[in-house]
Amino acid sequence: MSVDAVVVGAGPNGLTAAITLAAAGRSVVVLEQADEVGGAARTAELTLPGFAHDIGAAVMPLGFASPAWRDLPLGEHGLEWIAPEVEFGHPLDGGRAAIAYRDVERTATGLGADADRYRRMAGRMAVDWARLEPAVLGPLLSIPRHPVALARFGMKALLPATTFLRGAEDDLYPALFAGCAAHAILPLTRPMTTSFGLLFVALAHTTGWRYPRGGAGTLSRALAGYLRSVGGEIRLSHEVRTWSDLPDHRVAIFTTGPPALAAIAGDRLPDRLMRTFTRWSYGPGAFKVDYALDGPIPWADPRLEVAGTVHVGGTLAEVTAAEQQVADGSHPEQPFVLVAQPTAGDPSRAPEGKHIAWAYCHVPNGSTVDMTGPIEAQLERFAPGFRDRVLAKATTSPAGLEATNPNLVGGDVGGGSHGGLQLILRPSLSLDPYRITDEIYLGSASTPPGGGVHGINGYRAAQSALDGPLR
Ligand SMILES: Cc1cc2nc3c(=O)[nH]c(=O)nc-3n(C[C@H](O)[C@H](O)[C@H](O)COP(=O)(O)OP(=O)(O)OC[C@H]3O[C@@H](n4cnc5c(N)ncnc54)[C@H](O)[C@@H]3O)c2cc1C
Structure with missing residues (x-):
């Protein structure tokens, strides 16, 4: 044939x-x-019957x-598609958190002294996104249809996230942005990490992290x-x-x-x-833990309970240090942990009253180190009592990921x-x-x-x- x-x-x-x-x-x-x-x-049901976990991507x-x-x-x-009530959140010590809602104004209001700074940045991105989308999501060498909007985006996007965030007065906005920029899986001191932050902020305030x-x-x-x-x-x-x-x-x-x-x-x-x-x-690998939970994650800031995604890693400086250690080939004691909690908006994923979550952190490519302990210590830090909610868990190492899919080298x-x-x-x-x-x-x-x-x-x-x- x-x-x-x-x-x-x-x-x-x-x-x-x-x-x-x-x-x-x-x-x-x-x-x-x-x-x-x-x-x-x-x-797949990676832990217990009736608990439907994502073996890879969860929030899109x-x-x-x-x-x-x-x-x-x-x-x-x-x-x-499920639209979460909170697009994503980022807890800090002391029971505080930066919360990203679809609405720019509502988000900015929660960011203390940096409210105006965020309002300007995110408001601009939300307005420009429709014009930027074909260029940002297309090949590098294409002819832009909106060169002014693209130049405005490009000048910021090229910067390391740490440079872009210089001048911030509070710790909430830098942490919120750092969590998005860390999707680059690079130290936040590297050029172009700002582009990831801007992209994910724009999506949160336009179509949402569904x-x-x-x-x-x-x-x-x-x-x-x-x-x-x-x-x-x-x-x-x-x-x-x-x-x-x-x-x-x-x-x-x-x-x-x-x-x-x-x-x-x-x-x-x-x-x-x-x-x-x-x-x-190939870049760093991921070490992933899937949890079957007796209830929602007991975040110190309860607004995080309805977030689809939570970035766990503390301040900009902490996230930067964690990602730098991974790039240097070591395993952070306090890793940057991405948490997805789909049952916040989709109870069909677990038996009644129960929940699922996945949490993964970056590790050096091919790492064989078990990161369950550091991941759970970070979760306990911002959600005291987390461990008591765990009914069952399944861990997947970088080699385990590659075994399910040869693309995950x-x-x-x-x-x-x-x-x-x-x-x-x-x-x-x-x-x-x-x-x-x-x-x-x-x-x-x-x-x-x-x-x-x-x-x-x-x-x-x-x-x-x-x-x-x-x-
Ligand atoms: C743990 C984890 C968490 C993630 N979280 C998110 C997230 O929350 N949100 C998000 O948007 N993205 C996330 N991603 C990334 C996202 O899943 C991938 O970028 C996306 O799936 C890539 O799609 P793809 O079709 O290119 O490749 P893949 O999804 O990797 O699919 C490639 C397919 O090709 C098959 N294949 C490979 N080689 C061969 C061969 N020689 N012969 C036949 N078949 C072959 C594989 O078996 C696989 O089915 C995550 C990924 C992982 C692993």
Whole structure:
């Protein structure tokens, strides 16, 4: 059998690439090594029966906002987005917390002496976001449609978050922003970490940090269901190890990392790209704990109970120190911990009155150190009595993450380090970073706009093929 396109990987990007092609009338088959779709967007009972945990992504600030999905009838295939009452929160010692609501004014009011500073920054981002979105979520070398808004964003975005936050008078605003900037998985003293902070603040105040009812798996099943409805085929338990594992095709879209693509494509890649791809550098890994809880997390600041996401790590200086230690190859005693608590808005995820949460921290790539103790010490610090609520837990090391999904090399959740030039040259300097050759395309988190559950990378790789050989 010959198809127009074969897609390797049935994560959010692979499914989206396939949908884009199938909806345009092209024949497409998706090959997935796992026995279910979703990649790092899957849900499973990792602890106790009736507790539905996300094995990877939980909250998807770019999912609801995704230009790749907003026009798809995913609701007809079971997807429903939950908008949390609090987009995200960031506790500090003394029972205080910075709370990000959808409303800029309400958020700013809680930030003490920095209220005006926040109002100006976040208000500007919320207004500019619609104009900025195509440029921020697209390839680096594209022609901006709104150069003034982009220049205004770019001048700030290039800065290290620590520089951007200089002059803040209180500790709440810097902590709130640091939690967003730390999604870069880089020390906050590095250039461009501000871009992550601005992006996540803009999303909080526009479309919100939403998540799918039932868990990430509901989104992936909705994508797969829609794909099948437009004629796409998905083959599970089908690992692609060599080129001969691919059916006859006109184009092959990979949603793997660049090194995996290089190993499979071999001398089909130009020498320059072969060198770049085999030298691709992976960033820190993640150590993750999933909790089944007897009740909600007992945050010292009770407003955090209804937040979908909580950034746990203390002040800007503490978050900066923790991420620096990870970059230096060590394990922070007080890590920066990302906490997702989906049952705050979706009680269907656990038996009545019970809750789930995941918490993960960054660790050096491939680390074998058990970080459960430091993660729980941070949770106890801001939620005294947390440990008493734990009914069961499941830990996943970087190697454990990679075992569920070969894209998570050494536990890297972002498809490759954001350090050096890799943040902007994903996977290499090109006007069309998705087109590798006339036959081979790459649409994984290792292309713009990077990691996260939004499908944009896959969508753009498919568009590139539709503009080229599949026209
Ligand atoms: C612990 C964790 C927490 C995260 N939290 C969030 C979050 O809260 N919000 C958010 O937006 N993002 C989060 N992410 C990141 C997000 O999940 C990823 O960026 C996103 O899933 C990338 O999508 P993808 O389709 O490119 O790759 P993946 O989701 O990794 O899917 C790739 C698929 O390809 C398959 N595959 C790989 N190689 C082969 C092969 N050779 N043959 C066949 N199949 C193959 C894999 O099995 C996998 O199913 C998290 C990730 C992890 C791991």
